[in-house]
Amino acid sequence: MKKLLTILILCTITRPVFSQDVSSLYENHNAAEAQAEALAEVYDIELGLRAAQKLLFMKKVEEYLILSKDVKENYKGKEMLDQLAMLEIKETADMSDILTRIQWQVYKKVRPNIQPLAIVEK
Secondary structure (H helix, E strand, O other): OHHHHHHHHHHHHHHHHHHHHHHHHHHHHHHHHHHHHHHHHHHHHHHOOOHHHHHHHHHHHHHHHHHHHHHHHHOOHHHHHHHHHHHHHHHHHHHOOOOOHHHHHHHHHHHHHHOOOOOOOO
């Protein structure tokens, strides 16, 4: 009985904490989803994506936008650039599973112009 009461109390206490996190995750997800959709449209012009490819492509871009945002929030300077470079390498490799060989070659060429690693402010 004590265990049940303890679990019930813990669930009651931790529930508001989790609900706040979930709402911020949805906001971040919606922003990343909108940005990924816009980027997919730009890439589609260059790559000529099929409908199925475009959906997979958009989800992969969204995934890496979220990871990129996390890196930008948690790292600074050279360490941030190193982490972003690693993400770019992983993203490019993952895109090879979605794109045809020719599309992937074009993607590697246009990605730095469409999604630069970081913008240097003067």
